[in-house]
Amino acid sequence: MDEKTKSRQANTPPSxxxxxxxxxxxxxxxxxxxxxxxxLKDAPDIGAETKERVRLVAAQVGYHPNRAGVxxxxxxxxxxxxxxxxxxEFIGLTSPMVVGISEILATTQYHLVITPYSARSxxxxxxxxxxxxxxxDGVIISRTEPKDPRVALMMERNFPFxxxxxxxxxxxxxxxxxDNERFAYDAVRMLVERGRRRIMLLHPxxxxxxxxxxxxxxxxxxxxxxxxxxPFNKVDLDNSxxxxxxxxxxxxxxxxxxxxxxxxxxxxAVALVAGIEDAGLKLARDVDMVSKQSNDFLQWLRPEVIxxxxxxxxxxxxxAKAVIARIEGQPAxxxxxxxxxxxxx
Amino acid sequence: MDEKTKSRQANTPPSxxxxxxxxxxxxxxxxxxxxxxxxLKDAPDIGAETKERVRLVAAQVGYHPNRAGVxxxxxxxxxxxxxxxxxxEFIGLTSPMVVGISEILATTQYHLVITPYSARSxxxxxxxxxxxxxxxDGVIISRTEPKDPRVALMMERNFPFxxxxxxxxxxxxxxxxxDNERFAYDAVRMLVERGRRRIMLLHPxxxxxxxxxxxxxxxxxxxxxxxxxxPFNKVDLDNSxxxxxxxxxxxxxxxxxxxxxxxxxxxxAVALVAGIEDAGLKLARDVDMVSKQSNDFLQWLRPEVIxxxxxxxxxxxxxAKAVIARIEGQPAxxxxxxxxxxxxx
DNA sequence: CAAGCTTACTGTATCGTTACAGATTTTGAC
DNA sequence: GTCAAAATCTGTAACGATACAGTAAGCTTG
Numbered sequence: 001m002d003e004k005t006k007s008r009q010a011n012t013p014p015s016x017x018x019x020x021x022x023x024x025x026x027x028x029x030x031x032x033x034x035x036x037x038x039x040l041k042d043a044p045d046i047g048a049e050t051k052e053r054v055r056l057v058a059a060q061v062g063y064h065p066n067r068a069g070v071x072x073x074x075x076x077x078x079x080x081x082x083x084x085x086x087x088x089e090f091i092g093l094t095s096p097m098v099v100g101i102s103e104i105l106a107t108t109q110y111h112l113v114i115t116p117y118s119a120r121s122x123x124x125x126x127x128x129x130x131x132x133x134x135x136x137d138g139v140i141i142s143r144t145e146p147k148d149p150r151v152a153l154m155m156e157r158n159f160p161f162x163x164x165x166x167x168x169x170x171x172x173x174x175x176x177x178x179d180n181e182r183f184a185y186d187a188v189r190m191l192v193e194r195g196r197r198r199i200m201l202l203h204p205x206x207x208x209x210x211x212x213x214x215x216x217x218x219x220x221x222x223x224x225x226x227x228x229x230x231p232f233n234k235v236d237l238d239n240s241x242x243x244x245x246x247x248x249x250x251x252x253x254x255x256x257x258x259x260x261x262x263x264x265x266x267x268x269a270v271a272l273v274a275g276i277e278d279a280g281l282k283l284a285r286d287v288d289m290v291s292k293q294s295n296d297f298l299q300w301l302r303p304e305v306i307x308x309x310x311x312x313x314x315x316x317x318x319x320a321k322a323v324i325a326r327i328e329g330q331p332a333x334x335x336x337x338x339x340x341x342x343x344x345x
Numbered sequence: 346m347d348e349k350t351k352s353r354q355a356n357t358p359p360s361x362x363x364x365x366x367x368x369x370x371x372x373x374x375x376x377x378x379x380x381x382x383x384x385l386k387d388a389p390d391i392g393a394e395t396k397e398r399v400r401l402v403a404a405q406v407g408y409h410p411n412r413a414g415v416x417x418x419x420x421x422x423x424x425x426x427x428x429x430x431x432x433x434e435f436i437g438l439t440s441p442m443v444v445g446i447s448e449i450l451a452t453t454q455y456h457l458v459i460t461p462y463s464a465r466s467x468x469x470x471x472x473x474x475x476x477x478x479x480x481x482d483g484v485i486i487s488r489t490e491p492k493d494p495r496v497a498l499m500m501e502r503n504f505p506f507x508x509x510x511x512x513x514x515x516x517x518x519x520x521x522x523x524d525n526e527r528f529a530y531d532a533v534r535m536l537v538e539r540g541r542r543r544i545m546l547l548h549p550x551x552x553x554x555x556x557x558x559x560x561x562x563x564x565x566x567x568x569x570x571x572x573x574x575x576p577f578n579k580v581d582l583d584n585s586x587x588x589x590x591x592x593x594x595x596x597x598x599x600x601x602x603x604x605x606x607x608x609x610x611x612x613x614a615v616a617l618v619a620g621i622e623d624a625g626l627k628l629a630r631d632v633d634m635v636s637k638q639s640n641d642f643l644q645w646l647r648p649e650v651i652x653x654x655x656x657x658x659x660x661x662x663x664x665a666k667a668v669i670a671r672i673e674g675q676p677a678x679x680x681x682x683x684x685x686x687x688x689x690x
Numbered sequence: 691c692a693a694g695c696t697t698a699c700t701g702t703a704t705c706g707t708t709a710c711a712g713a714t715t716t717t718g719a720c
Numbered sequence: 721g722t723c724a725a726a727a728t729c730t731g732t733a734a735c736g737a738t739a740c741a742g743t744a745a746g747c748t749t750g
Contacts, residue, residue, distance in 0.1 A: 035728085070706080103431065417706065418739085
């Protein structure tokens with residue numbers, strides 16, 4: 001074969017206005033496509049000078065690897081999927097999480113894809129979808145249950161994921177959780193410090209893992225600080241604000257009305273405040289309240305409410321880091337973090 | 346060539362535990378890969394019975410087209426990118442939009458990818474990124490400016506997108522907008538109906554398009570209903586709640602204090618309420634207030650505030666539909682929608 | 691019954707990337 | 721100066737899908 005016309009992969013000049021590919025760089029540098037590919041990933045069998053030259057040209061032409069090409073060849077999607085309930089009530093909490101996740105992913109090659117599901121459908125559906133279609137390299141889920149079937153499924157398939165909230169499956173997986181046990185315990189303490197003894201808790205729905213945490217912190221607080229519980233089981237944090245409001249008013253007018261109230265979320269607290277005031281009672285005077293809170297609104301309008309902050313943005317950051325680390329093979333046990341309530345102001 | 350061993354593409358049985366591909370179905374049906382591909386997209390040159398058979402087998406094995414394969418071959422990403430500012434202040438508003446977008450995309454092949462940017466970086470960056478990398482088939486942006494450079498860029502490249510908010514570029518593109526002119530006009534009317542005459546407006550930052558809309562509705566309202574404006578130009582909706590609160594208190598204590606206040610957002614309203622009360626004034630008695638509001642919190646805690654609702658979830662739905670229609674070639678002029686303030690309760 | 695048209699189906703090449711198995715040159719050891 | 725080892729570089733095939741240019745058989749038509 002003639003030396004001048006010896007076979008080359010990149011023998012046609014790339015058209016000027018198209019997205020540069022490895023071929024473009026190969027043509028410009030006179031190297032083979034494989035060499036360029038390996039140079040850009042700093043492979044040990046490529047010369048230092050060549051690497052430098054390739055990197056320079058790549059930067060010059062604004063080369064970005066084609067995600068579809070990489071994905072097709074390697075199976076790596078470079079996608080993290082956040083599985084999100086579309087119910088209005090929960091979205092407020094998860095949106096700062098999106099920010100936290102994005103902050104971390106922005107420093108990586110990963111894209112964030114929102115995979116939604118509605119209350120009317122099986123929460124397993126979005127997980128199955130990601131697993132079956134290979135839509136992502138890792139998944140983040142919320143609203144974790146003790147025997148969460150999504151967790152069981154992903155563990156079984158050995159698929160990287162992180163959960164916002166813990167499980168009780170005896171399986172080690174990455175999670176980030178807020179210490180709701182401590183939250184409720186501290187809340188009881190703060191109410192007792194203000195002379196309150198009859199305490200009512202607006203808790204999360206019983207099927208979520210953190211229900212147990214919050215309840216046990218609550219019970220422990222009652223024991224340790226000598227207070228009693230006022231039952232409030234008709235509603236939980238998944239009920240509408242209107243329902244919570246009505247239930248709270250009723251509780252406040254009942255014979256053994258509470259003098260202290262704990263709310264497991266900021267939204268619930270708003271409804272409780274309204275219910276308390278509907279009953280003709282006044283915060284700080286007749287009733288004290290401690291709420292978990294992730295935004296400032298409540299604090300501005302009812303500064304009497306004591307708020308312990310849960311940082312959802314941090315949760316997003318921690319979960320994103322954990323899932324990526326899991327994808328990279330780090331053991332799950334090293335990727336479990338807890339955050340603690342912080343007194344606001 | 347022996348008839349029995351005549352060449353076939355799908356001649357090796359697919360391994361059982363892998364994701365099914367066209368090859369899998371081709372093998373199972375005894376058809377060619379091309380035929381299966383065309384049968385599944387209901388091409389006219391495939392027999393009706395064959396199509397039925399292919400569809401059946403595809404459903405049976407749970408076939409989903411490999412997105413990377415499609416994307417690589419056709420260039421279609423089946424992705425819509427939502428470009429999102431990571432600032433805490435704005436994320437509250439955009440999160441119901443995510444829900445609306447997801448609702449629409451869930452009925453299609455499209456995935457939603459969140460492309461973030463921070464205040465410290467150029468807002469053009471994420472748009473350039475999507476354009477340069479071909480990361481999506483369409484884009485949704487918010488916080489639109491009259492001469493929005495992102496809009497100009499995408500128009501120039503003929504790239505499908507939708508904006509939350511209008512522009513003044515003389516370019517026709519899909520948008521969804523809330524009628525802020527009408528909002529401010531109605532707000533003035535409602536305040537005047539309550540006997541208020543000296544009205545203060547907490548407006549959006551001047552560089553956003555809807556600033557003009559809100560201002561002109563405000564001015565028109567003042568003229569039509571015979572009220573006057575109390576200047577409030579030290580802060581806008583992009584300032585921190587704390588800044589707004591302080592500025593509002595100062596305005597309330599100044600010689601020509603307003604007796605009516607209009608807030609362009611629910612978050613701002615909270616700060617204004619706090620400022621008013623800091624000044625020792627009382628809502629409804631000393632001052633009336635109209636706020637744009639997208640959640641219920643304000644209404645629960647300060648029912649005296651009159652709220653006109655902007656539906657961000659609807660905005661998300663409209664924008665998602667518009668962008669998809671634009672991708673499918675529908676003219677931009679048919680994809681421009683407006684929504685109107687709704688009195689809450 | 692040949693020519694032409696339909697109908698139904700299929701193989702090849704390709705998108706951009708990387709794993710793999712060479713190929714070529716340089717270096718080093720003796 | 722020889723030969724093996726090390727250092728650099730490269731072509732081919734494949735991931736899964738589809739555009740395109742066919743092929744083959746059946747059906748009209750005169």
